[in-house]
Amino acid sequence: MADASTSAKGDLKLTNLTKSYGEFKAVDDLSLVIPEGSFFALLGPSGCGKTTTLRMIAGLEEPTSGKISIGATDITDKRPYQRPVNTVFQNYALFPHLTIFENIAFGLRRRGIKDVKEQVDKVLNLVELPHLADRKPTQLSGGQQQRIAVARAIVNRPALLLLDEPLGALDLKLRRQMQIELKWIQTEVGLTFVHVTHDQEEAMTMADTIAVMNEGRIEQMGSPAELYDNPKTAFVANFLGQSNLIEGSIVDSDGDYHVVDLHGQKAKVLKSRTHSKNNSVLYAIRPEKLRIDLDNQSRPGNRFTGGRIVDVSYIGVSTQYQVEMPWKQEIMVFEQNDDGVPPLDKGDEVTLSWEPSFSFALDGAQDATAGSEVNPEEE
Amino acid sequence: MAAVVRTSGAATSELKKKSLVPYFLLAPGLIWLALFFVAPIITLVSTATKTPGVGIGEFVQTYRWANYLDAITGSAAQFSRSFLYATIATLLALAIAYPLAYGIAFKSGKYKNILLVLVVAPFFCSFILRTIAWKQILGQNGPLFRLLLDLHIVSDTTHLTASAPAVIIGLAYNFLPFMTLPLYGSLERIDPRVLEASGDLYANAFTTFRKVTVPLSMPGVVAGTLLTFIPATGDYVNAEILGNPSTKMIGNVINAQFLNTQDYPLAASLSFILMIIISVLVMIYIRKAGTEELV
Known part of the structure; x- marks a missing residue:
């Protein structure tokens, strides 16, 4: 057992991993490589298969087909206790009958390590809770239990640490603090972290690489900035932040740019940021990339004319506008309140303008609302 | 400010009125x-x-007061037999009820409720009748005896009834639901994720059972053993129906003294001594088991 947990090192590799429950495929032919030492996030709405994937890696769920390996070691058929993998469970799952010290020492003792004190003390110091060693889990606050759950896992120095919505039960402020702390712990111990979450902000704050999952498949994988700035599907565009997606078709070419006709108005998009197989596209622009002006003013770049403000929400740092376009679609605009100019009013006629290189274009055959109906903050 | 004071004053008098309500x-x-x-x-x-x-x-x-001393010396054998039988019966019931409760709590799936009903189903039939039924089961024409005979474990001359094992089996059987239900209750409360966490932390199924499941089910073990041991010690029906004169328990003596001999002082002192011994044993047991340490 001790061998299994120390010998296997290296990248985690999932090959054609599938989990079916009858007809339903929770995870569908998933293949990916998670490099050793990285902080990897599996992000997606509930029911997308991210937790099932994690449980298969932990050995708590048996794959219908496919292979899981760490470095050169195939662990697909290994029992959970034979894998060099530890998990931080969603509701921590601390042992209620053991002290904090014994909770953390549990994994070490099972591997036959007699002198556990030094190692346990070290991780207790790492999570800054050395004074709680003799308490029982029920005597700890949620945030403290969360840290002990992390300590209990990392003390074993697994090849892979799995985190299953570890911050889901904490309140918003504590969650933000723990995000920074977890990231710091990961850097400190240098283990591979695989983090499952439905909270896009959480994934973006902590992970080096994010895989966005939907219906058992990976929609897109990349760094947080890559995913946000250059989504390849409508689901990713809507699930990570918000996007305005406008139906249109490519009508012309201009150097590095396609020229797109959007309900009679022309706009440009970089060819390198166009992910469509044919001329039918969803032209996409993030709300904060749009500038809003009263009709008679002009700015360089692309523009939409004929918009009318139908809703204004002033939220301090920014103002959010809903602008109805001549083709009856409402477009979201987030305007930073950095110029001291009071917000525009409902009913104002406005022009929207933006830098063409900020926009992207997606395949027009998709549902433009995919991923937007699921509210990632819920649950 | 004044309003605040007034309302808080009203609240105190209301509190005083309320404080009698619990009584x-x-x-x-x-x-x-x-x-x-x-x-x-x-x-x-x-x-x-x-x-x-x-x-x-x-x-x-x-x-x-010497009545108490007479009672104890006169029935020392029955006292010790009662505690011995009750202890063995409790251990036997625990050995049967633990796997049963474990199976119902973790492995029964959609049959959980049906199985729980079956556990308490014997209560729908009279205690006496069920005990007499054991006489049939263990009797020489009973199915169990026939089976053992075919397996050459017993011979024609062996008697399973009217023996100490029969009394103990009867006790264990009759109090089995009292053992099973608290065990089921504490096993069912165990968060399955805690068991998963144990597996995740390098414990195999047996170690998980020993280090996590058993300690977390201790409240049920303590409650179940008490609910079995206490009534089993004072029981006289099983010894009466399934026993012989040399398997008399203290309950039989008390019963006989009250109803047959009508020596009320002796019967009363025996009852009181039994109560005291059980109370002391239970206190020591709870102290040792340390239930307050558990969730």
Whole structure:
């Protein structure tokens, strides 16, 4: 057992991993490589298969087909206790009958390590809770239990640490603090972290690489900035932040740019940021990339004319506008309140303008609302 | 400000009024306890020190405390037999009930409720009848005896009934639901993720059972063993129906003294001694098991 947990090192590799429950495929032919030492996030709405994937890696769920390996070691058929993998469970799952010290020492003792004190003390110091060693889990606050759950896992120095919505039960402020702390712990111990979450902000704050999952498949994988700035599907565009997606078709070419006709108005998009197989596209622009002006003013770049403000929400740092376009679609605009100019009013006629290189274009055959109906903050 | 003061004043007087309410609510229970628990115990204790009077069946209070000593020395064998049988029966019931409760709690799936009903189903039939049924089961024409005979474990001359094992089996059987239900309760409360966490932390199934499941089910073990041991110690029905004269338990002696011999002081002192010994044993047991440490 001790061998299994120390010998296997290296990248985690999932090959054609599938989990079916009858007809339903929770995870569908998933293949990916998670490099050793990285902080990897599996992000997606509930029911997308991210937790099932994690449980298969932990050995708590048996794959219908496919292979899981760490470095050169195939662990697909290994029992959970034979894998060099530890998990931080969603509701921590601390042992209620053991002290904090014994909770953390549990994994070490099972591997036959007699002198556990030094190692346990070290991780207790790492999570800054050395004074709680003799308490029982029920005597700890949620945030403290969360840290002990992390300590209990990392003390074993697994090849892979799995985190299953570890911050889901904490309140918003504590969650933000723990995000920074977890990231710091990961850097400190240098283990591979695989983090499952439905909270896009959480994934973006902590992970080096994010895989966005939907219906058992990976929609897109990349760094947080890559995913946000250059989504390849409508689901990713809507699930990570918000996007305005406008139906249109490519009508012309201009150097590095396609020229797109959007309900009679022309706009440009970089060819390198166009992910469509044919001329039918969803032209996409993030709300904060749009500038809003009263009709008679002009700015360089692309523009939409004929918009009318139908809703204004002033939220301090920014103002959010809903602008109805001549083709009856409402477009979201987030305007930073950095110029001291009071917000525009409902009913104002406005022009929207933006830098063409900020926009992207997606395949027009998709549902433009995919991923937007699921509210990632819920649950 | 004034408004605040006024409301807080009103609140205190309301609180004073309210503080009597709990006593009113407790009154029926307290009266019940006083009438049917405290009063009988006082009667019992005082009956125990009486001695025979002039008339037949008449006893007068002479504060003869030596009655207790006589009771203990006179029935020492039955006392120790009672505790021995009850202990073995409790262990036997635990050995049967633990896997049963474990199976219902973790492995029964959609049959959980049906199985729980089956556990308590025997209560729909009279205690006496069920005990007599064991006489049939263990009897020489019973299915169990036939099976053992075919397997050459017993011979024609062996008797399973009217023996100490029969009494113990009867005790274990009759109190099995009292063992099973608390065990089920504490096993069912165990968060399956805690068991998963144990597996994740390098414990195999057996170690997980030993280090996590068993300790977390201790409240159920303690409750179940007490609910079995206490009534089993004082039981006389099983020894009466399934036993022989040399398997008499203390319950049989008390029963005989009260109803047949009508030596009330002796019966009362035996009852009281039994109560005290059980209380002391239970206190030691709970102290040792340390249930307050558990969730």
